[in-house]
Amino acid sequence: MSVTSATSPSSTAAVTAVSYWAQHAWLPHPNGPVVERDVLIATGPGGLITSVTPDSGPCPPGAVRLDGLLLPGQANAHSHAFHRALRGHVQVGSGTFWTWRDTMYRFAGALDPDSYLDLATAVYAEMALAGITAVGEFHYLHHAPGGARYTDPNAMGEVLIEAAARAGIRITLLDTCYLSAGFGAEPTKPQQRFSDGDAQAWAERADALKPREHARIGAAIHSVRAVPAEQLGTVAHWAAMRRAPLHVHLSEQTAENDACLAAHGVTPTRLLADHGALGPRTSVVHATHLTDEDVKLLTDSSTTVCMCPTTERDLADGIGPARRLASAGCPITLGSDSHAVVDPFEEARALELDERLRTRTRGHWTANALLRAGTEDGHASLGWPEAGRIEAGALADFTVIALDSVRTAGPPPRLGAEIAVFAASAADVRHVVVGGRHVVRDGAHQLVADVPGALRSAIGALDY
Numbered sequence: 001m002s003v004t005s006a007t008s009p010s011s012t013a014a015v016t017a018v019s020y021w022a023q024h025a026w027l028p029h030p031n032g033p034v035v036e037r038d039v040l041i042a043t044g045p046g047g048l049i050t051s052v053t054p055d056s057g058p059c060p061p062g063a064v065r066l067d068g069l070l071l072p073g074q075a076n077a078h079s080h081a082f083h084r085a086l087r088g089h090v091q092v093g094s095g096t097f098w099t100w101r102d103t104m105y106r107f108a109g110a111l112d113p114d115s116y117l118d119l120a121t122a123v124y125a126e127m128a129l130a131g132i133t134a135v136g137e138f139h140y141l142h143h144a145p146g147g148a149r150y151t152d153p154n155a156m157g158e159v160l161i162e163a164a165a166r167a168g169i170r171i172t173l174l175d176t177c178y179l180s181a182g183f184g185a186e187p188t189k190p191q192q193r194f195s196d197g198d199a200q201a202w203a204e205r206a207d208a209l210k211p212r213e214h215a216r217i218g219a220a221i222h223s224v225r226a227v228p229a230e231q232l233g234t235v236a237h238w239a240a241m242r243r244a245p246l247h248v249h250l251s252e253q254t255a256e257n258d259a260c261l262a263a264h265g266v267t268p269t270r271l272l273a274d275h276g277a278l279g280p281r282t283s284v285v286h287a288t289h290l291t292d293e294d295v296k297l298l299t300d301s302s303t304t305v306c307m308c309p310t311t312e313r314d315l316a317d318g319i320g321p322a323r324r325l326a327s328a329g330c331p332i333t334l335g336s337d338s339h340a341v342v343d344p345f346e347e348a349r350a351l352e353l354d355e356r357l358r359t360r361t362r363g364h365w366t367a368n369a370l371l372r373a374g375t376e377d378g379h380a381s382l383g384w385p386e387a388g389r390i391e392a393g394a395l396a397d398f399t400v401i402a403l404d405s406v407r408t409a410g411p412p413p414r415l416g417a418e419i420a421v422f423a424a425s426a427a428d429v430r431h432v433v434v435g436g437r438h439v440v441r442d443g444a445h446q447l448v449a450d451v452p453g454a455l456r457s458a459i460g461a462l463d464y
């Protein structure tokens with residue numbers, strides 16, 4: 001990699017080798033991750049880690065001291081940035097996923113490229129403050145209201161890539177094919193912004209998106225509701241040809257399963273399998289309501305499953321079979337999806353705590369396994385396999401949490417993984433480093449001076 005842009009997250013590191021010294025760090029070990037102390041991490045060209053030295057003694061002169069527990073940067077594997085504007089508004093009254101969606105469409109209708117740049121920059125800055133160093137943006141808000149094309153048909157996707165650069169994080173833009181309101185149904189009025197007409201036109205538009213140092217391009221099928229079965233293969237083929245990630249919402253609601261069975265006589269998972277859309281580069285999002293055969297199809301194809309527990313509980317979706325899928329071999333990742341909250345530690349512990357409520361027993365996931373879902377497996381699912389581990393050759397993306405806050409003080413640091421997952425919150429994030437660049441320092445974003453103010457102004461400007 002080389003220096004390509006003043007705004008890319010790795011640009012500083014590419015010209016300046018920085019060493020960081022962590023009081024404690026969660027590091028890979030042949031017997032499973034362990035917390036080491038006095039860890040010196042050297043970074044070099046390309047924003048990569050060049051060496052990791054535990055028990056290195058006191059912080060040497062010239063190294064940047066990071067007190068607390070250093071973790072790999074957190075990957076938010078499923079985001080719709082504009083949903084952040086719904087926060088609070090959708091907690092009034094009652095309803096279902098489908099009534100929530102009506103509110104969401106009102107906000108979607110209020111955005112244009114300028115307002116989306118402001119909003120997404122603020123949202124990604126909030127993510128950085130929460131310890132997130134890479135986001136998978138499941139992007140379907142492509143066109144102007146009514147479906148008119150912008151001068152650049154990728155104007156909305158481009159502002160998301162730019163927003164990530166301004167917020168100092170990595171992005172995988174999962175450009176989403178969204179063509180129909182349901183099986184055999186034309187897009188409704190709010191959905192006309194989402195549709196390219198057919199999957200071939202989607203592919204031609206997506207072809208024009210180019211990766212950057214901080215940005216990679218992937219594909220998404222919104223859902224089996226939104227892409228006609230005979231066009232699923234076009235999207236899957238596009239992703240396969242580029243060895244790019246392919247994400248798809250799957251069986252979040254039983255209504256989707258019922259409609260798919262009525263239209264095609266098979267479950268959504270089977271329909272995806274039959275059209276070549278499952279596999280090791282595919283992530284299915286939610287996977288809440290699965291049959292035994294669905295579970296087998298996902299595991300046999302080594303498909304990744306992205307759980308979004310804070311959104312799934314917010315939308316009253318149900319509890320997906322994450323533990324069963326993981327035990328059968330599916331990698332599990334985590335996403336904040338609708339951004340009811342943005343807190344990767346809350347997502348991680350929710351996976352275990354939901355399972356406890358369902359089974360009335362404890363200890364389905366180790367803290368190490370939950371951290372892996374949010375780091376190594378999350379990054380791999382977004383097409384960043386070189387991120388998510390603290391080791392030489394990996395990208396120098398770190399999240400450091402305080403071990404001296406009211407939430408985290410007390411336990412010995414050797415229990416750092418347990419503290420991070422079961423007690424810490426986004427408010428405990430002290431430092432974030434992306435590609436060797438110090439993006440959050442002592443809890444303050446270094447690129448966006450007033451993140452709450454940026455959120456307030458971007459959301460306040462929307463006429464929804």
Ligand SMILES: [Zn+2]
Nearest residue numbers: 080138249337
């Ligand atoms: Zn989603």
